[in-house]
Amino acid sequence: MLDALEVFTIVAVGLMVGVEFSVAFVINPILNGLPGDSAVRGRAHGARMLGAVMPFWYIGSLVLVAARAVAGWHHHGTGLVVIAAALLILSVIMSLLLLVPINNRGRTWTPDNLPEDWKEQMNRWNRFHYLRVAVLIAAFALLAAALA
Numbered sequence: 001m002l003d004a005l006e007v008f009t010i011v012a013v014g015l016m017v018g019v020e021f022s023v024a025f026v027i028n029p030i031l032n033g034l035p036g037d038s039a040v041r042g043r044a045h046g047a048r049m050l051g052a053v054m055p056f057w058y059i060g061s062l063v064l065v066a067a068r069a070v071a072g073w074h075h076h077g078t079g080l081v082v083i084a085a086a087l088l089i090l091s092v093i094m095s096l097l098l099l100v101p102i103n104n105r106g107r108t109w110t111p112d113n114l115p116e117d118w119k120e121q122m123n124r125w126n127r128f129h130y131l132r133v134a135v136l137i138a139a140f141a142l143l144a145a146a147l148a
Helices: 002-032 038-071 078-106 118-147
Strands: none
Touching (some): 002 038
């Protein structure tokens, strides 16, 4: 049973990290290279779509990691699992305090209603997102090391 929990946890967290990495280093650069207002429309759509899914994925991943920490408390690697959980908590806090407010504004933007500082807001979101991705990668690496 613990083995199944570990596999499910590593897959769920790994996929989430992969999506966030992809947003930072693949999707946003592609959108930014599109002509005209395509980047604004694409980012707004992405904010709506991922904004609906990611809260459940983040919390679900954290619950799985916490469940593994509790279920495997006396097993090898649990200290690393606990640190990974702490990093996931940090990523949720970062999301709520730094990224979600910008995302909530950006999800409503169209080429007709862009604020004057929209590029600055997107650049700020990108910087916070890069930091969050680094935290998520660290959490995933610790989790993988603990469960390997």
